[in-house]
Amino acid sequence: MGYLIETIYFVAAVLFIIGLKRMSHPTTARSGILWAGYGMVVATVITFIHPQIHGNYPLMIAAIAIGGGIAWWGAKKVAMTAMPQMIAIYNGMGGGAAAAIAAVELLKDHGQQALPVSTLVLAVAGALIGAVAFSGSVVAFGKLQELKFFKDDAKFRFTGQQKVNAAIFALAVVLGLIIALSHSTSGVLISVFFLLALAFGAMMALPIGGADMPVVISLFNAFTGLAVALEGFVLGNSAMIIAGIIVGSSGTLLTLMMAKAMNRSVSNVLFSNWAALGSGEAQAVTGSLKPMEPSDAAIQMAYAAKVIIVPGYGMAVAQAQHKIWEMSKLLIERGTEVKFAIHPVAGRMPGHMNVLLAEAGVPYDLIFDMEEINEEFSTADVALVIGANDVVNPAARTDKASPIYGMPILNVDHAKNVQVIKRGKGVGFAGIENALFFADNTRMVYGDAQKVAAALIQGIKDLG
């Protein structure tokens, strides 16, 4: 029995690896998730006959049905734009599950076969990391979902915050070590330990601004992987160890890559915040906002030789990607060169815009990363910014006091003309004014991105 289960776990681990490998290439990505899915199914099914399971089957099946059912419904129902927060919440569940496994193992009276101290230390470490990933991910979900309670980052900031957080963390670690070293199964001690860990995760995530959330979610994803691996060691489960460590290491690398794309270190994201970053008052923005009708914008683009489109979260919210591509096709038919420029952190996650443009059918060879296209803005007649804000704010280059100073941006302001499609006059996710919108060569096209795109299509068609 043991050999059979270990063999199946081994097969599952291999399937996960093949799946992830296939997911790392666009043409095979779709089959990759299926491979990994088969791995998960065989591992789950075989676990029902695991020799260490002595009962509680009804509870097990009920839990799988309820948890899986809700998650299935949620994953099917949400809009594509809400995907980042769904990743956050499912990730939090994984962390919570790892922590709950640790809770069972710690609370249980193992009798004669008491777990060795080293195993208990691993269990406690996994519990701590899992609980932090859980509460942190829940906060990240709340922020991305723009729930009212989480909306105001500033209200969660107070002086000495990092010291308080460090103290909570230290207390949780000490308590965890006491539990492990004394073989304590005291419910009170273990409860306090978990509460401290949960509090630390929430306090860590609460003051972080929404714009930094992708990095934070990615980090918590890596945390969960690590927590799963640690609990895998406790249970002697090789599938959990391998899968957990792979996620832990790939998640860490992904986090570093994202942070680098924003020109910020991970510690900078975690331990400082936008408000505290700027060394003084941001430079006052001069000039005025100059509105433009969609019909005029259409004419300007129709007679341009080269148009670069810069999509942002606003395009995602309005689901405007199909209309934008339809418009682009009209321009291409007229002989205009159209390119799409994607900032690494446009939207709410790296690659978010690529996914949406792919959905609309935009070919890969028209989509360019920031490094590839940034030089080209000076040769573009029109740069069309659709609901992007902070990633095109020239203050990142020039204004040392700006909270986003130093972040690489798309040099949209170098284009001859800039058109900005924007819902209203509000500020971006970083909460700051954008000097680009006030520039002499910028015109504002107000309205919902999808409606504006429809108007632009009409405008271009009217030209015949």
Next chain:
Amino acid sequence: MEIMKQVVEFFSPIYILMLAGFLGYEIISRVPVILHTPLMSGTNFVHGIVLVGAMVALGQAQTPTEQLWGFVAVLMGAGNAVGGFFVTERMLEMFKSSKGQEK
């Protein structure tokens, strides 16, 4: 020989740890930006394997408290696995539509 066996037993998890760690690094490091979000979602699904550990933990639970936490673990583990799968699948489904779209 007994001592060698113990040494091997001690080191084999560490080897797994190291190899799996490098593997994760390799898988991600050559990925185009376009796939970062789906891949993050995919790795999110893969750590849903925590479900099998949760099942074992619940299967061993005896007292009501242990059963409660075991139940919570399975519930959340199943949520992670199922939710992670369908979110990733939906995301990757779009890549299908981007191929051969020249009408």
